[in-house]
Amino acid sequence: MISFIDVLERAVSGPMMTQKEFDMKVFIPAMRKILEKYKIKWERKEVINTNDDLADKIFEAAIDFYSEVGTYVIDTERVIKFTREEILEAVEDAPKKIYVGEGPDRCIMEGRLPDSDKLAHCHSGSSVNITEDLGMRLAEAYARNTKAKTLSIPTVNTLGPLKVHSGAPTEIFAGIRALQNAREGCRRAGRPGIAFLNMVPACAKDVTTIAATAPQFGGRPSDGWLVASVAEMKIDYSSLNKVAYLTAWGANIGNEGSGLLGGYAGGPEGLAVLNTAYALFGILVVRATYHLTYPIHMNYVCSSVPEVLWPLSVCIQAVARNIKVPYISLTYTAAGAATEMYFNEALVCLLTIISSGSSVHNPHPAKGKETNSFTPVEMEFATQLAYACKGLTRKEANEIIDKVIPRYLDKISKPPKGETISQCYDLEYFKPKPHFEKLYYETVVGGLRKEFGINLYNY
Amino acid sequence: MVDFLDVCERASKGPMMPQRDFDLKVFIPTLRRVLEKYNIKWEKREVINTDDRLADRVFEAAIEFYEGVGTYVTDTERVIKFSREEILDGIREAPKEVYFGEGADRYVMRGNLPDTNELVHCHVGSGTETSIEYALRLVEAYARIKKGKTLSVPIVNMVRHVRTASGSPAEVLAGIRCLQIAREGCRLAGRPGLAISSMISSCTSGGTTIAATAPQFGGRPSDGWLIAPTSELKIDYSELMKVPYLMSWGANIGQEQGPVLGGYAGGPEGLAVVNTAYAFHGVLVARADYHITYPIHMTYVCSSVPEVLWAVSVSIQGIGRNMRVPYYSLLYAAAGAATKMFFYEALANILTLVSSGAGVEDPHPGKAKIKDGATPIDSEYSCELVHALKGITRKEANRIIDRVIPKYIDRIADPPNGETVDQCYDLDRLKPKPHFEKLYYDGVVKELKTDFGIELYKN
Numbered sequence: 001m002i003s004f005i006d007v008l009e010r011a012v013s014g015p016m017m018t019q020k021e022f023d024m025k026v027f028i029p030a031m032r033k034i035l036e037k038y039k040i041k042w043e044r045k046e047v048i049n050t051n052d053d054l055a056d057k058i059f060e061a062a063i064d065f066y067s068e069v070g071t072y073v074i075d076t077e078r079v080i081k082f083t084r085e086e087i088l089e090a091v092e093d094a095p096k097k098i099y100v101g102e103g104p105d106r107c108i109m110e111g112r113l114p115d116s117d118k119l120a121h122c123h124s125g126s127s128v129n130i131t132e133d134l135g136m137r138l139a140e141a142y143a144r145n146t147k148a149k150t151l152s153i154p155t156v157n158t159l160g161p162l163k164v165h166s167g168a169p170t171e172i173f174a175g176i177r178a179l180q181n182a183r184e185g186c187r188r189a190g191r192p193g194i195a196f197l198n199m200v201p202a203c204a205k206d207v208t209t210i211a212a213t214a215p216q217f218g219g220r221p222s223d224g225w226l227v228a229s230v231a232e233m234k235i236d237y238s239s240l241n242k243v244a245y246l247t248a249w250g251a252n253i254g255n256e257g258s259g260l261l262g263g264y265a266g267g268p269e270g271l272a273v274l275n276t277a278y279a280l281f282g283i284l285v286v287r288a289t290y291h292l293t294y295p296i297h298m299n300y301v302c303s304s305v306p307e308v309l310w311p312l313s314v315c316i317q318a319v320a321r322n323i324k325v326p327y328i329s330l331t332y333t334a335a336g337a338a339t340e341m342y343f344n345e346a347l348v349c350l351l352t353i354i355s356s357g358s359s360v361h362n363p364h365p366a367k368g369k370e371t372n373s374f375t376p377v378e379m380e381f382a383t384q385l386a387y388a389c390k391g392l393t394r395k396e397a398n399e400i401i402d403k404v405i406p407r408y409l410d411k412i413s414k415p416p417k418g419e420t421i422s423q424c425y426d427l428e429y430f431k432p433k434p435h436f437e438k439l440y441y442e443t444v445v446g447g448l449r450k451e452f453g454i455n456l457y458n459y
Numbered sequence: 460m461v462d463f464l465d466v467c468e469r470a471s472k473g474p475m476m477p478q479r480d481f482d483l484k485v486f487i488p489t490l491r492r493v494l495e496k497y498n499i500k501w502e503k504r505e506v507i508n509t510d511d512r513l514a515d516r517v518f519e520a521a522i523e524f525y526e527g528v529g530t531y532v533t534d535t536e537r538v539i540k541f542s543r544e545e546i547l548d549g550i551r552e553a554p555k556e557v558y559f560g561e562g563a564d565r566y567v568m569r570g571n572l573p574d575t576n577e578l579v580h581c582h583v584g585s586g587t588e589t590s591i592e593y594a595l596r597l598v599e600a601y602a603r604i605k606k607g608k609t610l611s612v613p614i615v616n617m618v619r620h621v622r623t624a625s626g627s628p629a630e631v632l633a634g635i636r637c638l639q640i641a642r643e644g645c646r647l648a649g650r651p652g653l654a655i656s657s658m659i660s661s662c663t664s665g666g667t668t669i670a671a672t673a674p675q676f677g678g679r680p681s682d683g684w685l686i687a688p689t690s691e692l693k694i695d696y697s698e699l700m701k702v703p704y705l706m707s708w709g710a711n712i713g714q715e716q717g718p719v720l721g722g723y724a725g726g727p728e729g730l731a732v733v734n735t736a737y738a739f740h741g742v743l744v745a746r747a748d749y750h751i752t753y754p755i756h757m758t759y760v761c762s763s764v765p766e767v768l769w770a771v772s773v774s775i776q777g778i779g780r781n782m783r784v785p786y787y788s789l790l791y792a793a794a795g796a797a798t799k800m801f802f803y804e805a806l807a808n809i810l811t812l813v814s815s816g817a818g819v820e821d822p823h824p825g826k827a828k829i830k831d832g833a834t835p836i837d838s839e840y841s842c843e844l845v846h847a848l849k850g851i852t853r854k855e856a857n858r859i860i861d862r863v864i865p866k867y868i869d870r871i872a873d874p875p876n877g878e879t880v881d882q883c884y885d886l887d888r889l890k891p892k893p894h895f896e897k898l899y900y901d902g903v904v905k906e907l908k909t910d911f912g913i914e915l916y917k918n
């Protein structure tokens with residue numbers, strides 16, 4: 001595979017253009033041309049794609065698209081371009097498995113195929129904002145879920161009375177505190193070696209991330225650092241600096257690339273191609289050892305609508321069938337925590353992900369926007385579902401979700417806000433409060449067993 | 460001392476103004492006012508100040524000046540201001556000693572008084588641009604100078620065929636390479652614990668510095684990281700970021716500054732006050748454990764002219780007498796390496812520093828602008844002189860300096876270029892080539908003994 005230094009050279013010597021030209025004269029025309037050339041069309045007959053040929057066609061289209069478009073580097077206003085051969089070589093050489101964590105919590109995360117009998121990797125937690133007082137208890141609660149093999153840790157954005165701003169020096173203190181709280185929480189849960197794959201959400205910039213997650217503060221190369229792109233197919237030196245640092249350290253790098261439905265990618269078909277192309281970008285530019293996608297709808301800011309679920313499904317399948325890299329899908333629900341609608345949306349998202357061949361990440365309630373707006377119950381639901389639905393085919397999943405989607409779709413633009421963690425979860429005893437316990441075990445768990453034969457707690 | 464989080468808060472909430480207003484409406488008028496109020500005037504009768512009361516007056520003026528001006532944060536366009544009491548508190552509580560290095564190379568650096576009998580700190584090496592093929596041998600040669608207690612290492616600015624740019628990902632890789640060369644060079648010299656107190660010359664931004672000098676690449680908290688302001692009394696978040704990182708690690712922080720004679724500081728008197736005020740900025744904003752200054756003349760881009768030397772001397776004396784923080788100075792010679800003029804300029808510089816009570820970094824030849832323009836002989840000469848001059852008074856130093864300056868001052872505008880290290884130094888045998896050996900031992904060392912009674916290589 002082409003070396004990272006060659007990538008850096010292209011970042012300063014590739015074709016020069018303004019960002020607007022890249023968007024309007026390169027990205028959008030190339031996308032339109034490719035969609036037409038490969039005749040990619042969602043017929044709206046199914047939410048989860050079941051057509052392997054279509055998934056492969058999307059993969060081919062993504063290669064074509066990425067070889068034409070490349071990656072725009074904001075700082076140098078140049079485009080890093082790759083030939084088709086270089087992309088194919090990268091597809092072949094891309095890391096197919098990743099070692100995360102330490103000691104008994106060490107695990108291997110691998111790619112899966114659609115309709116696979118293999119258990120999906122369960123990633124748990126959330127990067128959502130929390131108040132400082134909850135950091136350690138929440139991390140402990142996440143880590144107590146032993147089906148979860150890797151974690152995302154929450155964001156702390158205050159330091160006492162001081163609000164932390166993106167890229168400010170205070171972000172380093174917040175990042176160090178977030179990491180140390182999380183490590184301590186995991187130690188208390190008896191899982192000191194569990195890996196964090198979102199190092200570290202309290203920090204928005206390369207400098208603050210690198211500083212706060214340095215080994216002297218608890219960062220380990222067996223954790224994972226997310227390197228973000230800028231919508232769409234752009235990157236800045238801040239992200240590339242992280243790549244240089246992490247590759248030199250031998251640390252795990254996660255490609256955090258995801259398209260926006262209704263953005264430059266256009267509709268579901270464009271989103272599918274773009275999201276697949278992000279995997280190629282991730283391997284070549286970000287030097288990713290794992291990938292995280294989180295497509296959302298531009299207006300509803302959630303993933304649980306069919307227009308997002310279809311491209312998510314087909315893109316996961318395209319990547320799984322043709323690259324089989326470790327791949328995590330994070331989805332966002334419109335409804336807040338501790339609501340029935342949340343669990344319906346989460347069920348749909350998770351069935352899409354599990355049957356298509358991705359690793360599982362608990363869907364984030366309330367569009368991931370509200371402080372303290374999630375609970376360990378969502379994480380437990382996601383991991384239990386991954387276990388219960390092991391071996392579920394896309395066809396079977398479609399049958400279930402066709403029944404579930406109508407239960408929330410008309411409320412997607414005005415979803416229930418739900419509750420905050422302190423309202424519905426007891427962090428002293430690590431269990432939902434009685435009203436939430438009732439909703440979860442009786443309505444959600446009981447309903448799943450009764451209606452769909454999905455038995456979450458099979459013991 | 461005011462807490463660093465309070466400093467961060469002031470950086471985002473202090474008085475807001477454009478940079479131009481800070482320079483023209485705050486900095487310059489305040490400086491003019493305090494110079495007049497404290498009646499600070501260089502009478503041009505002596506190059507090295509011998510008047511303790513004047514040194515104390517410069518120090519007092521600097522306190523009032525810094526109280527009126529503060530530090531401007533370029534990212535937020537706000538001013539971090541401190542009250543007189545906070546500045547005095549900072550002066551009282553400023554670290555008075557710093558521990559560098561590991562094992563047998565561990566060393567305590569302290570502040571000194573003028574006319575001191577104590578040996579001042581010797582820093583060797585040079586953070587100037589160097590061909591990669593010379594870097595390792597150069598570091599080894601520097602580290603072999605036993606009298607040198609801390610080290611600067613050459614700049615590596617190529618990664619294979621890619622030239623680094625400030626803040627770019629290539630800079631991270633170059634910085635890592637630079638640090639590894641430095642450690643290996645020290646190991647080869649038998650001094651693996653020697654501290655690098657200018658981490659790290661290849662990196663120009665906070666992000667790349669933190670990344671490249673992380674412990675997994677060889678950085679140790681007993682090294683030292685420099686926090687650079689922007690001229691004058693300004694700082695950006697890129698530099699400020701290093702502070703919380705280093706503080707959280709317990710690593711040594713150095714305040715560096717190069718105020719410019721003829722810039723915003725104006726003449727020698729203004730330069731003296733501004734240079735002194737940087738010590739307060741260093742303690743309060745950069746949280747410095749040690750300080751390094753390198754004032755230069757705006758036109759000649761060197762430090763060896765009387766106007767700069769006087770300002771350096773009086774400000775160092777003010778700081779030595781009133782703060783006594785670990786403090787060393789790097790001065791720039793106009794003449795290039797392996798020229799007689801360089802050694803004269805270096806002598807004037809070192810006489811000023813030693814008698815005034817500052818530690819010494821070997822003066823850099825050729826204004827530090829010539830690639831490969833520094834040699835280990837510059838460092839050796841500097842260390843030998845510091846040892847030979849131990850106990851010299853300002854009065855005695857003035858007597859010598861008055862005879863040395865005329866030897867080069869009329870050529871300061873058009874100095875000899877000198878030679879590059881490969882032209883005058885044998886990097887295999889780590890000794891000067893015959894013509895340079897002759898110049899150094901027969902010309903410089905002998906002349907020092909016969910003309911000035913200064914005996915190098917006495918022990």
